[in-house]
Amino acid sequence: MNKNIERFIRYAKIDTQADDTTGTTPSTEKQKNLGRLLVKELLELGLEDAYMDEYGIVYAHSDGEGDVIGLNAHMDTALEVTDTGVNPQIVNNWDGNDIKLNDKYKITLEQFPKMKAFIGKDLVVTDGNTLLGADDKAGIAIIMAVLDYLKEHPDFKHHPLAIAFTVDEEIGEGPKHFSLEKMKADYAFTIDGGDINCIDCENFNAQGLKVKITGVAVHPGEGKNTLINALQLQAEFISMLPQEETPFYADEGYWHLNNISGSSEEVEFSAILRNFSREKLEALDMRIYEIRDALQSKYPKAKIEIEIFEQYENMKAYVDKDPRPVKKAEAALKAMGIEPVFDRIKGGTDGATFSKMGLVTPNLGTGSGNHHGRFEYLCIQDFEKMINIVLKIIER
Numbered sequence: 001m002n003k004n005i006e007r008f009i010r011y012a013k014i015d016t017q018a019d020d021t022t023g024t025t026p027s028t029e030k031q032k033n034l035g036r037l038l039v040k041e042l043l044e045l046g047l048e049d050a051y052m053d054e055y056g057i058v059y060a061h062s063d064g065e066g067d068v069i070g071l072n073a074h075m076d077t078a079l080e081v082t083d084t085g086v087n088p089q090i091v092n093n094w095d096g097n098d099i100k101l102n103d104k105y106k107i108t109l110e111q112f113p114k115m116k117a118f119i120g121k122d123l124v125v126t127d128g129n130t131l132l133g134a135d136d137k138a139g140i141a142i143i144m145a146v147l148d149y150l151k152e153h154p155d156f157k158h159h160p161l162a163i164a165f166t167v168d169e170e171i172g173e174g175p176k177h178f179s180l181e182k183m184k185a186d187y188a189f190t191i192d193g194g195d196i197n198c199i200d201c202e203n204f205n206a207q208g209l210k211v212k213i214t215g216v217a218v219h220p221g222e223g224k225n226t227l228i229n230a231l232q233l234q235a236e237f238i239s240m241l242p243q244e245e246t247p248f249y250a251d252e253g254y255w256h257l258n259n260i261s262g263s264s265e266e267v268e269f270s271a272i273l274r275n276f277s278r279e280k281l282e283a284l285d286m287r288i289y290e291i292r293d294a295l296q297s298k299y300p301k302a303k304i305e306i307e308i309f310e311q312y313e314n315m316k317a318y319v320d321k322d323p324r325p326v327k328k329a330e331a332a333l334k335a336m337g338i339e340p341v342f343d344r345i346k347g348g349t350d351g352a353t354f355s356k357m358g359l360v361t362p363n364l365g366t367g368s369g370n371h372h373g374r375f376e377y378l379c380i381q382d383f384e385k386m387i388n389i390v391l392k393i394i395e396r
């Protein structure tokens, strides 16, 4: 096993799962265990200013010439499957047959047809009991391998680098305490994607919706002309939303109901609203307000309260204004003989928020996939190639 993969496995074995219920930063103290290790390794690699701040974010800088290029990856792992006891398995020269993770779980081409691309390659997979955490420890390991290369090749001419390893990306709080002053980069990349040919520079505009409906509760026997059932009003509200704009049908954007709680007296429900187009998202907002007004005048004794709040923004407008990072990534991929694919992420990235803060940050791949679950994998050849792509990006 080479030292780059060894490094990835070392990070993957450290439990860094985030938790969206603690309300602290980082959301779990254990993320700092990886942070401390990374600071130690960064110092050993000669990045003398490496440190972890009070929020658990690790920053480090290396000198060079030209624009300061930021490289970011996140230390936490997703909430869906545990990160405790990660025990990576290596499949050499995969023949395409089922990969038995344990007695209960296996990776099959039938379930994951996209993995056909990895026949003949080497994979790192889980033992079926945890996720792998290649999202995003593969990104961290790629950045550390690049820094290792720079140390071993002092004659390699490169841009100055600003490194940030962030916490709590998986609960949408990566940018919360991220500091442009501490980062000091001209533009940056998150290395937090799947396939290595992708350059992600477009993502959803995202809002959250909360609705609270208060009905009029009396004994149903006395309900004539009085009782207003909040549960039924809620159903009526949902039925008036555009039914073809749900994830099942929609490509461009959607609303997605994700929680309902309450009783006939009072109901609260929430939804996420997503669209690549700001105008279309705002048109949906207008529709929601119209529904509220229509129902409010139909049931004047009920109370319908609506809150729509911003979550993140499509980075495309920012990337278009400063095309330097995308141009660099595109040239590096082409130099490596890889045709870049410009993907639109049906989700968000920390880079979208960094871009809005003023640091344009498209996203690059890591060679991993099936994220957030026990079928997660890392293709060793693609991971190695990505190290070379990042070296090309930063080369002078």
Ligand SMILES: [Zn+2]
Binding pocket: 074, 135, 136, 169, 192
């Ligand atoms: Zn990630």
